[in-house]
Amino acid sequence: MQAVPPEPNPEFLRRAIHLATQNVVTGAGGPFAALIVKDGVVVAEAANSVTAANDPTAHGEINAIRAAAKALGTFTLAGCRLYTSCQPCPMCLAAAYWARLDAIYYGASAADAARAGFDDAFLYAELRKDAAERQLPAAQLLGDEAWASFAAWLASTNKIEY
Numbered sequence: 001m002q003a004v005p006p007e008p009n010p011e012f013l014r015r016a017i018h019l020a021t022q023n024v025v026t027g028a029g030g031p032f033a034a035l036i037v038k039d040g041v042v043v044a045e046a047a048n049s050v051t052a053a054n055d056p057t058a059h060g061e062i063n064a065i066r067a068a069a070k071a072l073g074t075f076t077l078a079g080c081r082l083y084t085s086c087q088p089c090p091m092c093l094a095a096a097y098w099a100r101l102d103a104i105y106y107g108a109s110a111a112d113a114a115r116a117g118f119d120d121a122f123l124y125a126e127l128r129k130d131a132a133e134r135q136l137p138a139a140q141l142l143g144d145e146a147w148a149s150f151a152a153w154l155a156s157t158n159k160i161e162y
Helices: 010-025 060-072 090-099 110-115 121-128 143-155
Strands: 033-038 041-047 080-086 103-108
Touching (some): 010 033, 010 041, 010 060, 010 080, 010 103, 033 060, 060 080, 060 090, 080 090, 080 110, 090 121
Parallel strands (some): 080 103
Antiparallel strands (some): 033 041, 033 080
16 A cells, blocks of 8 residues: 655645535535645646536546646646545546546545435445446447457557556
8 A cells, every 4th residue: 555645735625625515505516526736736626516517427526637637738647636525436536546646635534425325335335246246237249349449559659658
């Protein structure tokens, strides 16, 4: 397990908590918000907009990651930290890994979210199951044909690896 970088700034987390609360008070969305911070400066901040955008992926963390990547002009957020009002769900945690963030600091726990009706325990349990045992059926089709995309990637001389 990698150690969390030293000296998190509680003021950034307070800002995320404030944004999450305002998101609820104004009716804009759920009680979640996040900031991306680089070198002690807020690069992006965003709140949950799942219902406003009719987008199930529009969690506060995802919105903040997208905004930070756009603001910085890069697909990798190495050197950045995520401050989020609540412990990230599996989707947001995976996005944080894909973004290569240096650290995550959160306020409320997954158990707190569950008490408020946002229970991710089902998702964590599903991810631990073999694919055939999950409630959402998934089946591979056209595997050989689909490999053509990867073959093109491997042969490409102008790819940007990530």
